[in-house]
Amino acid sequence: MPEASDRAALGIFGGTFDPVHFGHLRLAEEAADSLGLERVRWIPAGRPALRDSPEVSAEQRLEMVRLAISGNPRFELDSAEVNDARPSYTVPTLERLRTTDEFGPQRPLVLLVGADAFSGMAGWHRWESLFDLAHIAVAHRPGFPVNAASLPTQVAAAYQQRLSSSPAALQDAPAGRIVTFAMTQLAVSATQIRTLLLNGRSPRYLLPEAVIAYIQSTQLYSKR
Numbered sequence: 001m002p003e004a005s006d007r008a009a010l011g012i013f014g015g016t017f018d019p020v021h022f023g024h025l026r027l028a029e030e031a032a033d034s035l036g037l038e039r040v041r042w043i044p045a046g047r048p049a050l051r052d053s054p055e056v057s058a059e060q061r062l063e064m065v066r067l068a069i070s071g072n073p074r075f076e077l078d079s080a081e082v083n084d085a086r087p088s089y090t091v092p093t094l095e096r097l098r099t100t101d102e103f104g105p106q107r108p109l110v111l112l113v114g115a116d117a118f119s120g121m122a123g124w125h126r127w128e129s130l131f132d133l134a135h136i137a138v139a140h141r142p143g144f145p146v147n148a149a150s151l152p153t154q155v156a157a158a159y160q161q162r163l164s165s166s167p168a169a170l171q172d173a174p175a176g177r178i179v180t181f182a183m184t185q186l187a188v189s190a191t192q193i194r195t196l197l198l199n200g201r202s203p204r205y206l207l208p209e210a211v212i213a214y215i216q217s218t219q220l221y222s223k224r
Helices: 022-035 058-069 090-098 115-119 127-133 153-162 167-171 190-198 209-218
Strands: 010-015 039-044 075-077 109-114 135-140 178-182
Touching: 010 022, 010 090, 022 039, 022 058, 022 109, 022 135, 022 167, 022 178, 039 058, 058 075, 058 209, 090 109, 090 127, 109 115, 115 135, 127 153, 153 178, 167 178
Parallel strands: 010 039, 010 109, 039 075, 109 135, 135 178
Antiparallel strands: none
């Protein structure tokens, strides 16, 4: 294991954000609090590899995230994936961050994922390399902790081998551990929001007003 860094851990939160909503924002905020993260870096995918191409452009999704996280000093935006024509995969993204002077090989990086995404992680591109590059923090519903018995065999093995009960362990090494944290359950999804907008219904209180204003001004997700 590489020598530990004395700098605080940094959260990495990637996704399509099509559109970004309060569920995303709350996950990042509660991760920062629960895990003692110095900051959370949001990385919108340019070309999502594991889903159909979004109806809106990568630049528009980037702008929605910029509007959503504006004003939160613990949140920062990374636009590098948006300008890359290749499919977006998490391992190459983390490798890119590790080559920068800002992070290097020793800064503790913590990849933030939901429980469903974690369960399917064995289907990710080079998924076992994730643990060489970052810790994994899994968000779950309060009262419903991650259960190894319900995970696919490969993911369950990694979970049992790498699980740490203390978020403080994230500061002790740059990568390689798994932690979990409970987050407020919000019944909101990007699919739900897109359906509302397509049918001319209000998405208010599901995503920030600044994002709603941008969607309305550009007529995103609406029938044209």
